Amino acid sequence: MNPIPTTSRRTFIGGALAAAVVAPILSACSVNTSGSGGSGSVSFLSTQFAPVEERQKYEATLKKAVGDKANVAYNPVDNPTFNTTIKSQLDANKVEIGLIGGLHGDLVPFAKQLEDLSSLTDELKSRGYSKDLLELAKLGTDKPRYIPWIQATYILAVNKKALQWLPSGADVNKLTYDQFLAWAQAAKAANGGKPVFGIPAGPKGLHHRFYQGFLLPSFTGGQITTFRNADAVTAWTYMRNLWANMNPASTNYDFMQEPLGNGEVLVAWDHVARLINAVSAKPDDFVLAPAPSGPKGLGYLLVVGGLAVPQGSKDRDKAFDVIRALSTKDAQIETLKSNAFFPVVKADIGSDLPPGIALEAKAVSAQQDASGAILALPPVGLGDKEPQVGQIFKNCFQEICLNNADVKATLDKQGAALADIMNSLKVPCWAPDPKADQCTVA
The missing domain is CATH 3.40.190.10 (Periplasmic binding protein-like II)
Structure with a gap:
């Protein structure tokens, strides 16, 4: 992967600190976050927020954001389990996973087996994703394969x-x-x-x-x-x-x-x-x-995560609804407050951040804006x-x-x-x- 030009590095997390406002499109309701799910639930397999406290915090964010658009079973797992589960379901042509969330590198091996998200990307483009993030989301193909989800350092x-x-x-x-x-x-x-x-x-x-x-x-x-x-x-x-x-x-x-x-x-x-x-x-x-x-x-090191849908998923439309909900300004800021991952959309994070998060935001911005900054990816x-x-x-x-x-x-x-x-x-x-x-x- 090409090193990202110095002039564009700041757009990754810098865009999250911009003052643009994106209208939220949230729904009210409940989310099944038991991990096992239930009848009709969307299985959300992820490599992120696996520690118990991080998982509980993100499940609360997920519940608040998704509403009654979908009943979601959030399943954070380690990387080998993530890879094996996705590969086995794709190879068997029996995809039970509705949505996957992982770091950029987690998703690369499955690039050509993930849904083309061109239509969803166009729908969400007004939310202010940087051009660099959208280019990364193609995973080396000519189509967007994930919607940017989280970023951190x-x-x-x-x-x-x-x-x-x-x-x-x-x-x-x-x-x-x-x-x-x-x-x-x-x-x-x-x-x-x-x-x-x-x-x-x-x-x-x-x-x-x-x-x-x-x-x-x-x-x-x-x-x-x-x-x-x-x-x-x-x-x-x-x-x-x-x-x-x-x-x-x-x-x-x-x-x-x-x-x-x-x-x-x-x-x-x-x-x-x-x-x-x-x-x-x-x-x-x-x-x-x-x-x-x-x-x-x-x-x-810049950590970038994305939301993707495996080809053949029976819950494709519901997964799209979950992505829409998690891509709103409100959901992104809630993730920042709860799990300290920064927004990937343009969002005015405001002055009401918890003091610890505000300190992190300042340091993250200073690191990216530093003279001679060298961006590295996992x-x-x-x-x-x-x-x-x-x-x-x-x-x-x-x-x-x-x-x-x-x-x-x-x-x-x-x-x-x-x-x-x-x-x-x-x-x-x-x-x-x-x-x-x-x-x-x-």
Whole structure:
């Protein structure tokens, strides 16, 4: 996939912060969100909002938005289950799923088996989707295959207590990676050798997204094609030094809002949805800021999700009704308030946002608008191999940062495993790697 031009990157989440107003088209009623559904219910299979609290919040949003247009059974599952379920139903020509919701990369493997949503896209175009989002929604085909649904990213959450240890002249909103490391070192020293920085490196933490979308793009300009080059060695050497100044209990953290909330960590990087509880509980205690910049620029990962309908679905029309309802300004803002995913339509988010969400919105905008921003996407088109690729990045952290292994030797070993996967899949590159029909590890 082509890197998105700098001038258009801001339209992704920036459009969600614009002041345009889209008239809501909501219906009133009930939604079956038991997961199993009932007679006549639309099965909504999703890779999003699987944790119990996130699911409950989104089910409430779904119930409020959809009304009596459809009886919906919301079923969030992991990626392998998502892939297997869809593939088996399509292959058997017996599609029971009415609606699927996943990240861009989750939907790519099924691009040509998803309904052509041209008519629905035309119907909803007044809601203000950016051209870039609509282009992504084609999934490499010539027709829109999903309707943009949600978008999010990752940022820094900073307890104000930590600001006293910022390096002289450093701006928390315009940090370099060198300044970030110096800050972590100073904070550790000031706390009697106890590190107060952290990342979600637990069993279910998303720390691999930091390496894929932030560290490597910032140091190498790429994600896959630059995986084991000299710049990558520099990046991982830096990461080892940074880890030495992070709370070692980070290997137990799946969500950084928990250690931020209890004070074990004062500075953390994580997904906006996994920071929001701590920030919402004590908004006056925190500053939210963009990720640091590296030699190549400020790499940041944009998470884009879409709503699609498998070909052959018996609930096609009802699924369209659900998409219409979830694409209104009101439903999109409700998703922002409840699950910290930002609107994909033009929506005036107003001044009545909860304080924690307002802090996130400001940081997200600053990150996208930063000079030298480098947009990165999560892996695209990997299907059931995506967890294996994610594990490779985690393996690098394990070996380099925890086991103190040689950086170059580790990248050569893990790069060979990554190359085998990429060569077997023969999928195009995605941002920020340069356009190529087959993405390969250099």
